[in-house]
């Protein structure tokens with residue numbers, strides 16, 4: 288399997304682990320991959336839209352007679368526009384939606400497996416769906432409450448906004464310092480968010496000599512990395528939260544992405560031996576995703592063998608004392624009032 292591209296390799300592994308429930312594992316995986324594939328363009332677009340508004344404002348000011356060279360009047364007016372047209376709000380909106388979707392993708396497998404089990408009994412499905420709905424909501428909250436080096440997710444988003452405004456201001460200030468044609472400054476802003484510092488340096492080598500070390504190569508990259516990391520984390524949160532309300536849940540398997548040429552922490556996670564099978568972590572000890580930035584490994588819950596579980600479930604319906612773990616699930620998860 289080593290020759291397979293990493294995406295294909297993960298699918299093969301998921302199918303193997305999920306067995307008769309492979310289609311549910313693949314459905315969850317598809318939701319997650321579709322989400323990740325949209326993100327590069329979505330993040331880039333946020334920066335382009337914001338910068339274009341500022342560029343437009345500069346051109347408008349020139350038409351209104353603010354001067355044929357960049358000056359302090361432009362700087363003052365554009366600072367205002369930059370404050371209003373940052374990237375923080377749009378990034379927050381994007382992540383708000385994507386975290387919900389990633390949690391849902393992560394929860395898909397456990398929920399479908401459990402609903403499939405329950406459909407073979409006389410138990411109503413509705414309380415099960417409600418339990419997963421609750422678990423998902425808690426997972427979404429956990430994503431926003433998570434801190435990294437003391438910073439909440441919202442702080443980390445607004446940190447990207449600040450960096451964006453700083454880089455834009457550098458270009459604008461350079462235009463003012465050199466008395467640049469405002470149309471040219473507007474063009475620089477548009478080019479910078481689309482093609483990065485290197486491209487800008489080809490057209491404007493002197494400007495880049497002056498400010499090059501103060502603006503990042505790709506202004507949207509850090510935000511994209513943040514969005515990717517948080518989406519992976521949300522997928523993991525959703526996977527763990529849903530598994531924990533699934534009565535057949537036995538442990539969480541770390542599935543290694545094929546794109547790991549050099550052994551790293553992911554290999555340790557995927558090879559851990561807790562007596563539940565290779566890389567399967569006991570409930571309550573699940574490792575959080577992602578293990579590192581841009582990590583493509585995923586978690587998938589491991590469930591009791593269907594025949595064994597259905598047998599236990601039937602025994603329990605006749606005698607609740609026969610399986611205390613199921614009775615416990617029934618009392619604390621199934622019957623729990625929202």
Ligand SMILES: [Zn+2]
Pocket residue numbers: 543544553578579582583584
């Ligand atoms: Zn990894």
